[in-house]
Amino acid sequence: MNTKTKKLINFTGKRKIAMIFSAILMIASIGSLIVNGLNLGVDFTGGTVIEVGYKEAADVDKIRESLTAANFDASVQHFGTAKDVLIRIAPHEGEDRAKIGDAVFAILKSTNADVELRRVEFVGPQIGDELRDDGGTAMLLALAGILIYVTLRFEFRFSVGAIVALIHDVVITVGIFSITRIEFDLTILAAILAIIGYSLNDTIVVFDRVRENFLKLRKATAEESINTSINQTLSRTIVTSLTTLLVLTALFYFGGKIIHGFSLAMIIGVIVGTYSSIFVASSSLLMMGITREALLPPEKEADDQEELPDMP
């Protein structure tokens, strides 16, 4: 039971492989975002979503027909179970667009009285536009706040390292949503912002140890110090990710359909975030040429002062 006998895993030594792996993921994500974009939900695009429940399995084709007959450009699909149906109507012009949901439900009710209105969401196009802007602003604000805090508590290169890890996590998570075409709605934006908090939490814990070891392990190189720090915090990183993943899995399976996307985004984010706090954040410190001295308390101004005896 001693640190010296406990074997260190050489994480920093594998940083080249990790970097290639991360680069591939990032390029795939960005590529997909450019080519496919995101399957944005009604929160961002505007439009109407209606969720209805039937007593028996619903005939999606029939519903689609009745809506097409009424001149609605609707996408109709099952939602979760065969009894639940989700209808999407693209953003509309005209005076009565806030009433589209009511009109659609009235049509469904006239074809089958056994239908129950479960949810209507109507978002005007200007709201969608604003939300997109606000979401972007929030993301930038969060990043700026974090950058300032980490710079104050550590050093500038640490805050760049934290941000690099953050961008890495967010881009890959959003990229997975782009590749899988899972709908990106408001709750997923919330999840992304929560991932920022979580990924950061993870990175800061490692950085905290790096700072401590830089000051403590005088003879070690920067690389050795960082590797020791990652190893020392490894069990904590894994245990915390595990407990968080436990509750997220519970949320994913039992939390209901509306929270599905949220928990999925969080699960992806936590996994990517755990990986990045081990491999990406600290490697980027090394790449920026971090040294022990960077974190030492500033030298006293004049040399002669240091030669003064400590005791009066």
Place this chain on the structure above:
Amino acid sequence: MNRYPMWKYIIIIVVMLGGLILALPNIYPSQPAVQVTSSSPDFPLDASVLQQIKDTLTENGIAVEDTQSIDNSKALIRFDSPDTQLAAADAIKTSLGSKYNTALNLAPATPNWLRSLKPMNLGLDLRGGVHFLMEVDMKSAIDKSLTRHSEEFRTFLREKKISYLGVKRVADDLIIQFKTAELRDQARREIRGEYRNEIDFEDEETAKGAALKATLTQNNINNTKRFALQQNITTLRKRVNELGVSEPIIQQQGLERIVVQLPGVQDPSVAKEILGTTATLEFRLVDEGNDPYSAQASGRIPVGDKLFVERNGNPILLKSRVMLTGDYITDASSGFDQRDQRPSVTIVLDGKGAKLFAKSTGANVQKLMGVVFIEHKTVVTKQDDGTFTKNTKVSREVINVARIQEQLSKRFQITGLDTPQEAYNLALLLRAGALAAPVYIVEERTIGPSLGADNISAGFKSVIIGFVLVLIFMAFYYRVFGLVANLALTLNLVLIVAALSMLQATLTLPGIAGIVLTVGMAVDANVLIYERIKEELRNGLTPQAAIQSGYEKAFSTIADANITTLIAAIVLYGMGTGPIKGFAITLAIGIVSSMFTAIMGTRSVINLIYGGKKRLKKLHI
């Protein structure tokens, strides 16, 4: 030695007890109730009214569980089943009439001694209801202000006997045209003092001669907007109260928007109809000397007349001059005409309106008068360049034509409505008053009651399952220390619920997600501490010293990690949209309370268990 001073234990116990009591109201289920509120301060809901309600219910053979009066303005009557609740609501409504509003409600079944404390507010996604985001058409508010000012200028100049050629609107300015520069200068001197800080006047030379350009000051525009928003909120509140919704939320959001949340409303279309239209009335004399059909066919409208359409589609010619507008209406109620039992609306005017109306009807007894119902709807269209334009569509309809039998004044009746429901709706719209500017819906979220129930049970289930999984994991992985962390985690959950209840924050589904996430992350602090203690033990420290050093060294890491997450939560909150806000609040509360429970809470228990043992050899960690 690992000992805590007494005061720390006292703080922990006080917080724990306080948290438990504040969280307690949440464990009681809700029960069907009818909420009665008075519609105006003139009708207090005092003991006599409460007695009347009780008597009515006894007469109808409805069993009451409990009655409760709040501030003499609200009463809550609880029942044992939704069926009795419905029957009771009808009985109360019939008995009390329109002086009081009756609404179905769900009241928590908390015992009397706990009634002063409230459980968490459930968001619409958890209990069902309608959420609207409405935007006030500010352009129309400004338009109205300009129209009013141009009338005022005319009157003012006439009174001052300054002759002018006309007042017309150009873009957002008013141009007052004069024949000569002298007249303009005279007018400017007089009018400037009258509108200091409200309107800027500038000289302008036009083809017709000298003119004054009147521009509303920014201050004036801001005031107009603020007033339009405020008036809309007041009107919406009044209308919502009359819809019979319990605990509605009507709030300003930003400078031009209003959030309306109607819990329990299942049919959004009815709510929309009442909220989305603005209506007013105009009373005009009928031109009995000309034929409206030929005027409609030829398009030649006689001078001084306007062509309208009746409800049945027939054209009718009314005088351009308005006898009275709806602005003077102070009250309107529906009922039945005493003579022929047809649906009618009784209208009450304010003093000024009564005087005006007495004068104009007095001079026109035995003539026909038409009642024009004017509805404003706002239409938004997206332009090619991505901007939005708003147009207010006005529909005018003559709903009633009647011969003026006598001079009308403060109180009078209009008939000619087809159904009692129509009379009721008209009275509702009139009573709510004319809006300064129309509002339109830019966002709607309706959650049906079944989905709300599904969401709450799913949310609850996932919290419990996630929570139990974490408890099991911690107990196995950290043994005694894990059990201590579990105690802290449980207290943490209680504190989050207590804080949400105390702040009366609204718990939404994303909020539940926030709680679940906090449960996962709250153990992080303990994991950090325990891993550090393990490490210190490996480094050869004695158990007592390892506990001391583990807590100490982990603290700065925990603080750093939590503060950064808190920054993210605050930014999320600042972004301001409903569901995300709910998530951010629970996350932020969770971070703060977990710092307390995971550090101070666990330390106190660890100290109690191990602190006194001098020869401690081994830690169960």
